Amino acid sequence: MLNPLAWRIGWRFFRARQQNRFIGFISMSSTIGIALGAMVLIVLLSAMNGFEKELKQRYMGVVPHAELRGAEEPLRDWRGIIETADGMDGIVAAAPVINLQGLTQHQQGFTSIQLHGITPSFEAKASNIKQYMASEAWNSLAERTDNIVLGAGLAEQLGVQVGQQLMVYVPNQQSNTGLKPISARFTISGVFKVGGEMDFQSAYINRRHAADLLGLGDQATSIKIRTDNLFEAPRLIRDLGYSLSQYLFISDWTRTQGHLYGDIQLVRLIMYLVLFLVIAVACFNIVSTLVMAVRDKQSEIAILATMGLNRSALIQVFMVQGAINGTIGTLIGVTAGCLLAHNLSQIVVAIEAAFGISIFSGSVYFIDFLPSELMLHDVILVTVVALVMSLLATLYPAWQASKVAPAQALSNAS
Incomplete structure (x- = not known):
């Protein structure tokens, strides 16, 4: 003492x-x-x-915690996959997505753009992207139309505003002669601002409209998964993938954003x-x-x-x-x-x-x-x-x- x-x-x-x-x-x-x-x-x-x-x-509230992608063909029974995912402990939600890599032209040349075809009713459960755009912009994605919501940085880079038209060139994966590009005209219905590189690369469109462009019908190219524990995502997506009969590519955030x-x-x-x-x-x-x-x-x-x-x-x-x-x-x-x-x-x-x-x-x-x-x-x-x-x-x-x-x-x- x-x-x-x-x-x-x-x-x-x-x-x-x-x-x-x-x-x-x-x-x-x-x-x-x-x-x-x-x-x-x-x-x-x-x-x-x-x-x-x-x-x-x-960032992790917007990008997928884990993802399933079709290895040889799009996901036909995406609803069944989502039902299986929803029944697993640790998985909060799953949503169908059609991802497209496109090009759009502006005064300085061409800019790469990542298009995400989403269904808002599913996306709202699997992602927080709704929080970063106006309600009018979010509601516009529920319609099977040519509406597109751009990242704020991308819209500024392209010099476009809400209500203007935007031409995007995307590969037609159903072409017999290879990835023949097709042009698609979209109407800018809003912008989102998450902050960071996503604002300069990404845009959201209606999933059914994206499927129409590619001739996919009612299919999806991937299923995004949201978990209640980020660090459990690798195990959960692996268990989910092994429980399905279709050949799939599995990925999780530790591979894409873990660095x-x-x-x-x-x-x-x-x-x-x-x-x-x-x-x-x-x-x-x-x-x-x-x-x-x-x-x-x-x-x-x-x-x-x-x-x-x-x-x-x-x-x-x-x-x-x-x-x-x-x-x-x-x-x-x-x-x-x-x-x-x-x-x-x-x-x-x-x-x-x-x-x-x-x-x-x-x-x-x-x-x-x-x-x-x-x-x-x-x-x-x-x-x-x-x-x-x-x-x-x-x-x-x-x-x-x-x-x-x-x-x-x-x-x-x-």
Whole structure:
């Protein structure tokens, strides 16, 4: 237990050493170093949490968690496949899709466009795309017409607006002479904005209209699956595929988008290592401060020892000094880190507006803003690590202080 006398003496020593400018400067440096390390670690961990949240809720809410595609022919009995999928534990919903890769022309040339033929009644259960477009645009996809809803970035790139016509060239997979392209004219009925590269590549049309263009009748080229647990998707889609008689290609998000999640986790791990090292370096300043304090206070240590203060109490005196440094630095860093992390998105927007730059381009990243999510367990982890490391840094100097020989220290002082 902490000796109350050791606490009082340690506090007085801490205040007294601030009067020594050099020792005070080293002490302040250690406090600032711990504060900066804790602040930066909280901010960056919050940014990584934000990226992971956006990946799961925004991006993975739109792209399929898993997908079944016909290997040799389109899926004729897609309704039976959906019924089988709906009966499996862990699968939330399934939806038929006709995916088409097309080309559309604009002033600068041709642009690739990924067409998704959907049935809104099914798609609303298997995807969150409805949330990112106006209700009029969503309702237009329920009709078996030539309506098309473009990504906002794609519409801007093509220079088109709602109500205009758009010509798209798609391969006719039913042609006997190969993939002969056919032209299809669509009416732009709306735009969607998910954020990121999808806005520059994708468009949605009615599935029955897409089937009419390709002569597929009431078929689908793939079934998209949504699961209640992202990490169970590979197992679930494999079990579903093996239970069906038709030859199918199976795919899941770990193959198509898994690199994004892996990159986030890798960066998070690197930040833990690097920034913990930053805090450790700052804690070495505590060692330097206390070593100099021990040399400066040898006569006082000798007097306390001759007055009966035991070695454990002397150790506690100098541990208190280092702990005060670490506590102040940690509190400042954690408070500043929480404030910055809570307002990180707004701060980045203000920086972009002030300097006229774009830090995150939607055409490159899967989102076009810097997200942030402050989590309590990150704050607790950073606080505990900073306090423990600063306390450990006090052990050696405090132990050296307890070994000071009173007689020799007093004779040297005289």
